[in-house]
Amino acid sequence: MNAAGKSNSIKLSTQKDELEKILQQHLQRLAAARQIKHAVAAVESMDGTFKWSGAEGIAHADGTPMTPETPFWIASITKLYTATAILKLHEQGRISIEQPMASYLSGSLINGLHRFNGVDYTGKITLRHLLGHSSGLPDYIEIHRKGEKSLFDKILAEGDMSWSLQDITGIVKDVNSPFFPPQPLEAKQKRVRYSDTNYQLLIAIIEEVTGQPLHEAFGEMIYGPLGLQQTFHPGREPAGPLPPAASLWYKERPLNIPQALASFKDPFSTTGDLLVFMRALLRGELFEDPDTVKLMYTEWNRFGFSISPVGPGWPIEYGLGMMRMKVPRSLTPFRPFPEVIGHTGATGSWLFYCPPLDILLAGDVSQITAAPVPFQFTPKILRALKPYFHLHENGPLSPLQ
Numbered sequence: 001m002n003a004a005g006k007s008n009s010i011k012l013s014t015q016k017d018e019l020e021k022i023l024q025q026h027l028q029r030l031a032a033a034r035q036i037k038h039a040v041a042a043v044e045s046m047d048g049t050f051k052w053s054g055a056e057g058i059a060h061a062d063g064t065p066m067t068p069e070t071p072f073w074i075a076s077i078t079k080l081y082t083a084t085a086i087l088k089l090h091e092q093g094r095i096s097i098e099q100p101m102a103s104y105l106s107g108s109l110i111n112g113l114h115r116f117n118g119v120d121y122t123g124k125i126t127l128r129h130l131l132g133h134s135s136g137l138p139d140y141i142e143i144h145r146k147g148e149k150s151l152f153d154k155i156l157a158e159g160d161m162s163w164s165l166q167d168i169t170g171i172v173k174d175v176n177s178p179f180f181p182p183q184p185l186e187a188k189q190k191r192v193r194y195s196d197t198n199y200q201l202l203i204a205i206i207e208e209v210t211g212q213p214l215h216e217a218f219g220e221m222i223y224g225p226l227g228l229q230q231t232f233h234p235g236r237e238p239a240g241p242l243p244p245a246a247s248l249w250y251k252e253r254p255l256n257i258p259q260a261l262a263s264f265k266d267p268f269s270t271t272g273d274l275l276v277f278m279r280a281l282l283r284g285e286l287f288e289d290p291d292t293v294k295l296m297y298t299e300w301n302r303f304g305f306s307i308s309p310v311g312p313g314w315p316i317e318y319g320l321g322m323m324r325m326k327v328p329r330s331l332t333p334f335r336p337f338p339e340v341i342g343h344t345g346a347t348g349s350w351l352f353y354c355p356p357l358d359i360l361l362a363g364d365v366s367q368i369t370a371a372p373v374p375f376q377f378t379p380k381i382l383r384a385l386k387p388y389f390h391l392h393e394n395g396p397l398s399p400l401q
Contacts, residue, residue: 015388016050022384024054030377031056035251036348036370038066041363042271043381045389046279046353053271059246061254071230071238071268072246072364075345076310078266079199081277083131083296083321084286085206085221090127091292094209097127097320098185104205109169113137116178124182127205130198131320132190132301134183139195140168141310143175152310155260156250156368162259165204172197192301192318194311203265214265226280231269234262242270248347250368266345271362274351278342278360282353296322297341310346310371325352325375337379338386350374354382357389 023043031039038057044050053068089095095104102110102123114121114137121136129135144150149157151171183190203214210217215233223231229240235258245268247254248261284290297319306313317324319341326339340361342352348370352361361381365373 019050019384019388020052023052023381026377026380026384027054027056030365030373035249036365036367036373037249038246039363039365040066040068040070040072040246040271041377041381042068042275042361043385044275044279044360046282046358046360059243061247064243066246067243068272069230069270070243070246071232071270072349072366073234073248073261073266073345073347074269074274074351074364075264075266075347075349076196076199077269077274077343077345077349077351079321080281080343080351081218081222081267082199082202082206084281085217086127086131086202086321087292087295088221088287089206089209091288095127095205097131097295099126101125101127101130101201101205104208105201109166109204110201112173113169114178114182115176116181119181121178121181126182126185127202128185128320129182130202132299133192133194133198133303133318134190134301135195135198136178136180136182136191136193137195137197138172138175138177138179138193139308139311140171140197140200142308143171143177145171145174155255155257160257160259161263163263165200168197168200190301192303194303194306194308194313194318196310200265215267218267222277222286225286226276228269228273228276230273231267231277233265233267234258238268246364246366248366248368255368271364274362275360278351278353278362296320297324300324312344312371312375316375325378327379337382340378340382344371344374346371348373350378352378354385357382357385359385359389 027039027041038059040055042053055066055068057066059066059070090097100123110122112120125135141152142150179193180191206217207214215236230238230242232238280286284293300317300319302317303313315327322341323343324341338354338356340352340354344350348365348367350363
């Protein structure tokens with residue numbers, strides 16, 4: 001253990017109870033917010049010398065209490081797992097992120113997917129474009145054909161439904177509304193726009209190349225090696241004994257949408273399993289070459305302003321499958337907080353690492369209207385943690401700076 005790590009342990013050994021009380025109070029306030037039925041959160045130091053988790057509220061409409069062991073739908077945190085699988089296949093030589101997606105997906109599926117100002121750019125879109133949201137493709141969840149609701153609105157208004165990748169690409173082709181051409185890969189700063197379409201295409205590539213459904217591919221590449229017993233996909237049983245997964249809510253209404261959740265292909269998990277995954281990912285333990293993980297955070301591009309109900313906007317930045325929240329000091333001159341990297345989900349889920357504090361954070365509120373919650377709650381937690389942890393000037397993972 002380095003000197004800074006030893007200092008952290010000494011401080012926390014005498015003040016651990018105080019810090020845990022503060023963290024639980026923050027969680028209680030979050031769970032008491034309007035339309036939030038439950039909140040779960042966990043904080044761990046990277047070296048494991050400090051661990052805290054808590055839960056507040058009800059997991060289900062019948063009043064079942066939410067617990068730290070209750071699994072929840074992780075939503076777009078899955079993009080970290082998808083990017084990990086893609087980069088594993090990349091380093092194994094089974095794919096190349098520099099290659100066009102057309103090298104791996106059939107023409108009947110993707111031809112005409114990206115038409116901008118009369119030019120079809122579909123063949124120019126590489127896996128790197130998809131990973132970094134620099135393809136310009138719109139989000140299939142938000143767009144809609146004339147006279148129809150968006151998929152997002154249709155689920156909320158009409159209830160459960162399922163869809164296929166062919167349905168997704170069909171909507172994108174028919175609406176034909178890309179935001180910009182695929183960005184030049186050599187550009188230092190690229191235009192980026194968050195789009196779930198990009199990651200549905202990456203999932204299809206994983207399934208095509210491995211010949212496995214996503215849950216099996218993730219199981220072989222990620223869940224199995226890490227011993228994740230509390231992570232499982234909709235319609236599948238967890239490897240270990242767990243309470244029923246927490247309900248997903250839309251305002252005051254619990255949603256029963258198993259077909260839709262299966263179509264999104266995002267798994268259920270717990271804060272414990274999420275933190276095991278994030279620690280292993282950042283240490284490079286999921287790759288044959290530990291430096292492969294650096295591809296995720298070598299380059300950052302900032303999103304523009306957005307009113308999307310599901311995707312982040314300014315000032316969030318994106319690498320390859322990884323977000324960075326680094327608010328300009330000028331916007332918070334009196335209450336600055338350290339940057340974090342990781343990912344969030346539209347249901348108010350989050351999985352972050354804070355390099356300056358060497359801290360991992362995970363949590364969820366399972367509320368469709370709560371996409372901004374991680375960006376509001378995490379700064380409060382970081383400010384609470386700062387007095388108890390040594391602040392590294394450049395962070396333990398200096399390439400992140």
